[in-house]
Amino acid sequence: MSNIQEKVVIITGASSGIGEAAAKELASKGAKLVLAARREDRLKKLQDKIEQIGGQVVYKVTDVSSHQQMEDLAAYALNEFGKIDVLVNNAGIMPQAFLALKKVDEWDRMIDVNIKGVLYAIGAVLPSMRERKSGHIINLSSVAGHNIYPGGTVYCGTKHAVRAISEGLRQEEAMSGTNIRVTNISPGAVTSELLETTTDPATKAGLNDFYKIAIDADSIARAIAFAIEQPSDVGINEMIIRPTAQVG
Numbered sequence: 001m002s003n004i005q006e007k008v009v010i011i012t013g014a015s016s017g018i019g020e021a022a023a024k025e026l027a028s029k030g031a032k033l034v035l036a037a038r039r040e041d042r043l044k045k046l047q048d049k050i051e052q053i054g055g056q057v058v059y060k061v062t063d064v065s066s067h068q069q070m071e072d073l074a075a076y077a078l079n080e081f082g083k084i085d086v087l088v089n090n091a092g093i094m095p096q097a098f099l100a101l102k103k104v105d106e107w108d109r110m111i112d113v114n115i116k117g118v119l120y121a122i123g124a125v126l127p128s129m130r131e132r133k134s135g136h137i138i139n140l141s142s143v144a145g146h147n148i149y150p151g152g153t154v155y156c157g158t159k160h161a162v163r164a165i166s167e168g169l170r171q172e173e174a175m176s177g178t179n180i181r182v183t184n185i186s187p188g189a190v191t192s193e194l195l196e197t198t199t200d201p202a203t204k205a206g207l208n209d210f211y212k213i214a215i216d217a218d219s220i221a222r223a224i225a226f227a228i229e230q231p232s233d234v235g236i237n238e239m240i241i242r243p244t245a246q247v248g
Contacts, residue, residue, distance in 0.1 A: 003229045005030035008081040013091030015042035017192030021217035027055035034077040036062040064091045064117030074124035087125045089139045096151045097200035114158035135180040139166045143188040151203045181235045183227040188242030189214040213245045
């Protein structure tokens with residue numbers, strides 16, 4: 001039996017891209033899913049697809065930048081399934097532009113979603129995981145969390161922060177003896193809707209050209225499943241997954 005079988009998994013940003021692919025992959029391996037995103041029509045459609053293959057799935061419309069909504073999401077998962085085994089902290093946005101353009105609203109939104117959203121989700125699931133002395137938190141950073149490039153300054157900053165949060169959390173839980181595993185996954189160019197969040201025409205043109213080498217979100221979904229499948233005493237702490245052709 002797969003180590004994923006019967007595990008209760010919360011996935012944020014589940015309405016498209018990596019979140020959607022992870023939901024399908026984990027459902028195929030017997031996970032019980034709690035899907036979260038802002039677009040209810042997408043969540044409902046995904047729920048229907050998973051139920052058609054016999055999967056167990058519920059969803060809750062959630063904005064990860066709201067602390068209260070993340071607390072409500074965790075409470076909903078506990079009410080529906082009685083436990084939370086895994087959090088896939090996937091929600092994120094990627095509006096990119098040079099700092100000189102002063103897209104302050106986009107800076108604020110990236111910090112709210114990419115950093116605060118990650119923290120709010122961790123904070124929401126930790127109490128029940130610690131009580132059970134079992135759990136797994138998977139944070140989606142990015143190759144941009146390892147590299148920095150012009151136009152991606154703020155985005156790179158948020159993804160560097162996710163890596164730091166992941167490693168700090170790993171150390172804290174290891175010291176506390178909670179048996180909570182932490183995995184940081186850093187994808188390179190992956191087919192998703194992230195490009196649509198960039199509003200600067202010049203930057204978007206460059207990204208569109210770069211993303212011609214993008215790999216399918218299924219590739220990251222398989223990596224997520226691999227990390228979860230390991231025995232409870234094995235922590236896959238860091239993965240970088242690029243298209244073979246990606247240089248930076």
